[in-house]
Amino acid sequence: MGINQNSDQSVQSVSVQSSEGVSMNTIEFKIALQQHYANFVQMTGKGGYTDFRKHVEASMKAAVKPMCGRSAMSPSGDGTWRDQVKVQFKGRGRQWIWVAKESVQSTIDRLSGEGFDSVDYERWIANQDNAWVRFAGPRVVDGVPMGAFELRLDGSKVDCPKMLHYIPVDELDEDGLNRMSGTPHSLGLEVDAPVAQEEVVEEVAMTPVVETEIPDQVAMTGLNEFFEAAPEEEYVDVMDVMDDCEDIDDDLFGEF
Numbered sequence: 464m465g466i467n468q469n470s471d472q473s474v475q476s477v478s479v480q481s482s483e484g485v486s487m488n489t490i491e492f493k494i495a496l497q498q499h500y501a502n503f504v505q506m507t508g509k510g511g512y513t514d515f516r517k518h519v520e521a522s523m524k525a526a527v528k529p530m531c532g533r534s535a536m537s538p539s540g541d542g543t544w545r546d547q548v549k550v551q552f553k554g555r556g557r558q559w560i561w562v563a564k565e566s567v568q569s570t571i572d573r574l575s576g577e578g579f580d581s582v583d584y585e586r587w588i589a590n591q592d593n594a595w596v597r598f599a600g601p602r603v604v605d606g607v608p609m610g611a612f613e614l615r616l617d618g619s620k621v622d623c624p625k626m627l628h629y630i631p632v633d634e635l636d637e638d639g640l641n642r643m644s645g646t647p648h649s650l651g652l653e654v655d656a657p658v659a660q661e662e663v664v665e666e667v668a669m670t671p672v673v674e675t676e677i678p679d680q681v682a683m684t685g686l687n688e689f690f691e692a693a694p695e696e697e698y699v700d701v702m703d704v705m706d707d708c709e710d711i712d713d714d715l716f717g718e719f
Contacts, residue, residue, distance in 0.1 A: 499519075548600075548610055557598075566594075571614070590652075611629055614628045618648065618653055
C-alpha cells in the first residue's frame, strides 16, 4: 500500500510542475522516481536494477498504456470511457449480447423507416425471449456517451455498419450484460419457426385417401375360349400302367 500511495503522490507532483517547463518537470520526475525506488527497496528487499525496472514497466502497463490511444489524446478528453468500452467488448466471442426485444423496437422502427428490411430479423427474434446485437464501437449521441451495436437485419454474418442501436455507457455494466455463448448463426437462431408436430399430424389426417377399385374378374380375351375348348385330360396312375406291362422284369426293381 505504501508504494501505491507514494506513486500517486509522485505523479501528482509531476503534473503540478508540468506547467512550469520541461526542465523543472524532468527534475521533479527524477526525484519522484528515486523516492519510488527507495520505497520499493524498503517494501520488497530487492535493490536490483532489473527488479525495479520490471516493477516500473508493470506499473506503466497498468496505469499509462490505456491513456496512450489516439482517442485518449483527442481534445475532447473523452478517451478514457471510449477505451473502457472497447476493452469491455474486446476479444473473440465478446461482441454479441442479448438485449430486451422492447429496447430494440424503436431502433427497428427507425431502420424500417429508413428503408431497411427488418422482416427476417423480427421473425427470428420472435422465436426467442430476447433480441441480439453486436458491438460496433463507442459513440457520442446528442452529447451522451453511448455504446453502438449493430442490428444485423440481414443475418449475423453480414456487416451492417449503418444499422446501429445505441445503449448508454452507464447501462453497460459488466455484471448486467447478458452475453451470448456464440453468434446467432452458430446457435441456430436465424431460422424459421419449426412446424409443430400436431399440425403435421392434422394435415396428414385431413388428406383424402384415393381408393383404387380392383375388378373381381379380369377380362382375358382369347384365353377364356382356349381353356373352354381344351378337353380335360384323364388322370393316369403310373403304377397302373406298369401293372399292365407283363414283360417288365421284376429283377430290375430288386435289390443289388
